[in-house]
Amino acid sequence: MTSYRVTDLVSGLPATVPFVGPEAQERAQGRVFDARIGANENMFGPSPAVIEAIIQTAGDAWMYGDPELHELRHAIARHHEIPVENVAIGEGIDGLLGYFSRMFIEPGDSVVTSAGAYPTFNYHVVGYGGKLETIPYHDDHENIDGLLDRAADVNAKLLYVANPDNPMGTWWGASAVDSMMSRIPEGAVLLLDEAYGEFADPDTLPAFDISNENVLRFRTFSKAYGMAGIRVGYVIGHCALIAELDKVRNHFGVGRVAQAAALAALKDQVFLTNVIEQVRSARARIVEIARENGLSSLDSAANFVAIDCGADGEFATTVLNNLLRHGIFVRMPGIAPLNRCIRITAGKSQELDAFARALPVALGEARAAR
């Protein structure tokens, strides 16, 4: 019996974490991974301009960042050609998903997502007492019609979709997404996670419709801009909904160095274009490595490729554990039948060479163990 009083909700939460970091695995193994291609980090970034901005701002780190994030917010608005009132910035998409979960969810409220989709969103939903309603993937794609139907059936307050999808890398084109955004059930808000959006073909992301008060679209500097270690994400939506965020956010949460870095990243679109090209080449290389090992892979619009290990989740898990043991950090989907795959981040040649060497060994060991 404790003498302090944590809420029943928090007290009852599981002691879980959305992801174990590769550092924890490295500490357990007593060695550093040869290839860090498991967390969909973008090792082609950040831009030299970002590094320069960080260096230039380091000496100013004694100052709080502007709590209104004026300059960055305006730059993002200009970049997307939308009014600044439709943009808010937070501590990565993770931080923003947490805020919006808090803003919408009361214990027992229903939230719809795909079975096997982003665990951190689920972590936030459960953390605020929401009831997760999941829809299976269909043909390795998020099942848009199924998600919309379920959202209507359960009177969902929130509906989460990632496009391109994580962990499968599949995607819906702009017209399908536009159609989805026009069919959101009354009273629901679609949280459209476009963390990997910049990697996709241009006809994947629809134009912004800031008049739609039932859609929030999330972008990040963690993926294409190569700044996962900096923590800046943003959200675009109806101005009334964006304004609500100001009531709960940690106003000084995005620091001065992070703001300067994100601003520099946004300004260097030439570098971004180049990164996207490199990621596409790396994706093709992963597909090729899979093929060389007799495995198929899923078409991906993100900076990773899901390789189908050709059997069930148990087999893929064995392959993954073998890879980890051989110094290759990768991850895999958590739910069948997605978990027949392992998920490989588009790394540089050095990382993919290491993966190419380790995969046949890991596969051979897994087959021998059957």
Added chain:
Amino acid sequence: MTSYRVTDLVSGLPATVPFVGPEAQERAQGRVFDARIGANENMFGPSPAVIEAIIQTAGDAWMYGDPELHELRHAIARHHEIPVENVAIGEGIDGLLGYFSRMFIEPGDSVVTSAGAYPTFNYHVVGYGGKLETIPYHDDHENIDGLLDRAADVNAKLLYVANPDNPMGTWWGASAVDSMMSRIPEGAVLLLDEAYGEFADPDTLPAFDISNENVLRFRTFSKAYGMAGIRVGYVIGHCALIAELDKVRNHFGVGRVAQAAALAALKDQVFLTNVIEQVRSARARIVEIARENGLSSLDSAANFVAIDCGADGEFATTVLNNLLRHGIFVRMPGIAPLNRCIRITAGKSQELDAFARALPVALGEARAAR
């Protein structure tokens, strides 16, 4: 009538911000302040070792930070000679206060603080539906006995005390704080904000008692370590309570660059000692400037000094607005009788010279306007 459904709690929150940043005032005035001595930032920092760590880590910004913050957490534990299980790290004390507010507060729960104390804590409490119970300062000090009594009377879940205090800079010595920590009412947790603790004399901060499950002590890299723009704070307390935080925190919220910077800061205690000396000299200079203008000031254990403008809040507000107009960014307490004072951050000579020039002008204008 909106078609989305923000919770009644959030919907009913005021559209307020805890602090307006100096950048917003600069934009409104169309000029940059000559002296930024209003937010208790520490312009004597950060350490060159921190700047070097930031520069060295900038190229690694594509990687997420370790979500377990293993190295930094262990370093903090070693620094304070306590087990690592008693330490947690978050996105500044602001971020941590938000998490703990969430963990304890259900709508209607009582929380006790001093009238005029840290607005950001109040922001979090109100944001989770807590009922703020305030106790006036006594002789410009937080009224420990009054706070404890009120916490017992209202069955408070949380009790907030800052030592040294902000905005007054006053403090209680270790024995008084030890006594307070031994008298926390059943069922309450004391959030002891020691953001300014490193600036105080050594006999101000009591030893850690990690067996006390009703105390959480907050420290930050934003003040003495001069890293307000980086966002790292930590909390020390009973291991069971510290473990609860893992259920709700944003596990990747403290990025790789921030972790490296904080680690470097912690390791450079020689620099810290030097900064504290400089801050003490600057404090003495502020006292002297006040005296030259016929004003008294409050003894301070923090990196700022409250100058008593010698009249009421209206007069001090006029002085403050005059200072702002003359290019000097300062702030002041929000509640009588504390608001007879303006609060001046211990700046470098250049900033304090500018303040010394502006203060007599600002005072003269304020007196002429009466």
